[in-house]
Amino acid sequence: MFHRLRRFFCPDLAIDLGTANTLVSVQGEGIVLNEPSVVALEKGTRRVLGKGTAVGKLAKQMLGRTP
Structure with a gap:
């Protein structure tokens, strides 16, 4: 089972879904994205x-x- 799932993962990419910031790191490049873990929603519809x-x-x- 793990071998079937493994093809969906890329060992050159790491994603950290932190509580304050979301980080994306690429092997050989380091951190390529460092953004606050925040999404704005429309009041009432929550979209x-x-x-x-x-x-x-x-x-x-x-x-x-x-x-």
């Missing part, structure tokens, strides 16, 4: 704002604001 663009740093800037 992600901006068709998925309100994530990370942009979403963190929106904390405490009501669009």
Whole structure:
């Protein structure tokens, strides 16, 4: 079973879904993404704002604001 699942994983890429920041590291390049683990949702519908663009740093800037 593990051998079948192994083909879906890439040993050259690491993703850390941390509580404060999400990090993506590529072997040989180091950290290529370091973004806050935040997503902005539309009040009432709870849908992600901006068709998925309100994530990370942009979403963190929106904390405490009501669009």
